[in-house]
Amino acid sequence: MSTVAVIGSAGQLGSDLVALLRESGRDKVVALSHRDIEVANPRSVRSALGAVRPDILINCAAFVRVDDCEDQPETAFLVNAVGALYVAQACRESNALCVYISTDYVFDGQKGTSYTEEDCPHPINVYGASKLAGEHLVRQACPRSLVVRTASLFGVTGARGKDGNFIEAIIAKAQRADPIRVVDDIRTSPTYSRDAAAGLEALLRQETTGVVHLTNSGACTWYEFARTILDYAGADATPQAVSSREYGARARRPADSTLVSARLPPLHINRLRPWQEALKAYLIETGRATRKGH
Numbered sequence: 001m002s003t004v005a006v007i008g009s010a011g012q013l014g015s016d017l018v019a020l021l022r023e024s025g026r027d028k029v030v031a032l033s034h035r036d037i038e039v040a041n042p043r044s045v046r047s048a049l050g051a052v053r054p055d056i057l058i059n060c061a062a063f064v065r066v067d068d069c070e071d072q073p074e075t076a077f078l079v080n081a082v083g084a085l086y087v088a089q090a091c092r093e094s095n096a097l098c099v100y101i102s103t104d105y106v107f108d109g110q111k112g113t114s115y116t117e118e119d120c121p122h123p124i125n126v127y128g129a130s131k132l133a134g135e136h137l138v139r140q141a142c143p144r145s146l147v148v149r150t151a152s153l154f155g156v157t158g159a160r161g162k163d164g165n166f167i168e169a170i171i172a173k174a175q176r177a178d179p180i181r182v183v184d185d186i187r188t189s190p191t192y193s194r195d196a197a198a199g200l201e202a203l204l205r206q207e208t209t210g211v212v213h214l215t216n217s218g219a220c221t222w223y224e225f226a227r228t229i230l231d232y233a234g235a236d237a238t239p240q241a242v243s244s245r246e247y248g249a250r251a252r253r254p255a256d257s258t259l260v261s262a263r264l265p266p267l268h269i270n271r272l273r274p275w276q277e278a279l280k281a282y283l284i285e286t287g288r289a290t291r292k293g294h
């Protein structure tokens, strides 16, 4: 039986991953939350991973608040890049497979179609730059590594670093009858963290290395996503479409950073289901599905 350790285990993706790996019962699963390990501290990394000695290490820890990364680049690079390096070095020393979770924000969004694993990254914000640096450091430091890029995660735990997820924020605004302003000039591939966890497990079973894109299929603007959420949840509210300039977030976002995987088909791993189906599954899981959601 292999030992799989998950760093960032209390987060949105990490918690789904731990639950799924435990359900499948094939491995010993060790959950490492921020209380158990500080990736930015090499002594903490060595001591936590030395005690566990995993065969596979999945690093889901990150500084994920994209706007705050603009104001705190040192923290972004310390956690997302240097911390990832410490983890990868510990993996190399114990010959463990090091899995680093990365992001669509490593791309600039100018390609005009979805990005494959072959495309050249070019981040346009500090978060994306710090994650790309993390990718490079992990691949350089650890001969057995896997970088999994995902996007716009939604899961039951909600991104701890972002105080929830987009779906919950939209539904809460509708319930309070607050105005719902949503950006309509940025396209993404919304991804259910449970689906990403299942895809990740399939990659681990095949001992995949290199870079793999893992998102729910299809793409939409954040405005289209919000409309679909409200429709499926049966909420009587209409979002207002705004441009990203009008919205005025501190960090620039890529206009179209949707991902597609060229690597999954040759591995005989199914691409993840369409984001609309994943959204319905999420609403069922959280007890919010209506007629339309079924």
Ligand SMILES: NC(=O)c1ccc[n+]([C@@H]2O[C@H](COP(=O)([O-])OP(=O)(O)OC[C@H]3O[C@@H](n4cnc5c(N)ncnc54)[C@H](OP(=O)(O)O)[C@@H]3O)[C@@H](O)[C@H]2O)c1
Pocket: 007, 008, 009, 010, 011, 012, 013, 014, 033, 034, 035, 037, 038, 039, 040, 059, 060, 061, 062, 063, 064, 079, 083, 101, 102, 103, 104, 131, 150, 151, 152, 153, 154, 158, 159, 160, 161, 162
């Ligand atoms: N959320 C998205 O939309 C999205 C999109 C693309 C890629 N990703 C990537 O997917 C991964 C998982 O994201 P997520 O949405 O699950 O984020 P999340 O819910 O914020 O989870 C991240 C976890 O990492 C922990 N953590 C933060 N800093 C740490 C540190 N210095 N040392 C150890 N643990 C630390 C956090 O603990 P505390 O909360 O206690 O600090 C949290 O439990 C990340 O690599 C992220 O870059 C996310």
